[in-house]
Amino acid sequence: MDSIKPNWNVAAQVHAFTTTRRGGVSVAPYDSFNLGDHVGDEKSAVKINRTLLVERFGLPQFPLFLTQTHSTKVIRLPYAGDNVEADAVYTNQPNQVCLVMTADCLPVLLSNAQGNEVAAAHAGWRGLCDGILEQTVQCFHSPREEIVAWLGPAIGPTCFQVGREVVDQFMAQDPQAETAFVADPDCAGKYLGNLYQLATQRLNRLGIRHIYGGEHCTYSEKERFFSFRRESKTGRMASLIWFEE
Numbered sequence: 001m002d003s004i005k006p007n008w009n010v011a012a013q014v015h016a017f018t019t020t021r022r023g024g025v026s027v028a029p030y031d032s033f034n035l036g037d038h039v040g041d042e043k044s045a046v047k048i049n050r051t052l053l054v055e056r057f058g059l060p061q062f063p064l065f066l067t068q069t070h071s072t073k074v075i076r077l078p079y080a081g082d083n084v085e086a087d088a089v090y091t092n093q094p095n096q097v098c099l100v101m102t103a104d105c106l107p108v109l110l111s112n113a114q115g116n117e118v119a120a121a122h123a124g125w126r127g128l129c130d131g132i133l134e135q136t137v138q139c140f141h142s143p144r145e146e147i148v149a150w151l152g153p154a155i156g157p158t159c160f161q162v163g164r165e166v167v168d169q170f171m172a173q174d175p176q177a178e179t180a181f182v183a184d185p186d187c188a189g190k191y192l193g194n195l196y197q198l199a200t201q202r203l204n205r206l207g208i209r210h211i212y213g214g215e216h217c218t219y220s221e222k223e224r225f226f227s228f229r230r231e232s233k234t235g236r237m238a239s240l241i242w243f244e245e
Contacts, residue, residue: 001033001056002224006150008212011115013094016241017057018107018152020224024049026235034226034235036101037065041235053238060095060242068101070126072135074119087132088121090139094245099238103226104160104218106195107152107239108133112142118241123154123199125162129169133202144207149199152239153225156217157194160229167191176201 001023006016024033025048030041035053037046054062064077067085075084077091077098089098098120100107105124111117121127121136140147161184170177180197184190196214203211218225218237226234 001052003057004153004216006109006152006212008148008150009210010111010148011113011243013244014111014115014118014241015243016109016111016118016150016239018239019053019237021226021235021237022224023056024052029231029233030235033237035065035238036103036236038067039235040233057240059097059240060244061097063097063099063240064089066100066122068122070122070124072127072130072132074121074132074135074139076139087123087127088119088136090117090119090136091242092117092141094243097240097242099240101236101238102152102154102218103228103234103236104155106154106199107237108136108199109150109152109239109241110136110140111148111241111243112140113146113148114142115243117142118243120239120241123195125166125193125195125198128195128198128202129166129173131173133199134206137203137206137208145209147208148210149203149208149212151196151199151211151213153216153218153221153237154195155219155227155229157192157196159217159219160193160195161187161190162193163190166193170198174201174205
């Protein structure tokens with residue numbers, strides 16, 4: 001089964017990857033490894049795909065699937081509550097799988113150097129602008145310089161078109177954010193945004209310098225990734241991280 005694994009320097013007991021759209025049982029337009037049960041796909045197909053995720057990737061538990069709302073809420077695992085509305089998951093306990101789903105938004109996986117603190121964040125532009133990464137990093141007990149980040153597959157800087165209002169919202173938080181946007185040469189009044197650069201800026205401001213990934217584009221790599229911007233009615237990939245004892 002196809003997956004994207006971080007090329008980063010973390011402890012050996014840390015496991016992390018992002019799924020692709022290939023390898024499941026869902027039919028078009030959710031073909032085939034859709035893990036989202038909120039996108040219109042057959043519930044039975046999603047259930048099979050989630051079971052395949054656990055079995056084929058050797059997960060230590062069936063993961064918690066969040067109800068993602070582009071918020072800045074972080075859930076800590078293990079979690080015994082009923083409300084799973086959140087956009088990030090953190091744990092300092094072994095064999096607790098942190099998982100977020102995306103289909104253009106940016107998944108950010110985090111680990112400390114020792115490999116005993118990990119987190120996964122769903123960083124759509126709204127959550128990224130409002131501070132989902134800041135809230136996630138705040139959960140860590142390790143010094144910021146010991147935290148390593150991986151930026152998983154997201155819509156790339158040549159495809160993420162936004163209006164001026166998005167640029168202004170980011171600049172209101174950090175004037176440096178303007179460097180992550182360029183005027184769209186094909187559409188007056190529109191801009192192309194670089195989610196990878198915006199996330200890197202935010203992480204750098206937090207004192208995190210060890211940042212990897214950022215080389216994919218979910219929009220343009222049609223055969224490999226779901227893309228909400230490209231297809232609207234589509235599936236979801238998952239990005240996961242956990243550590244063993």
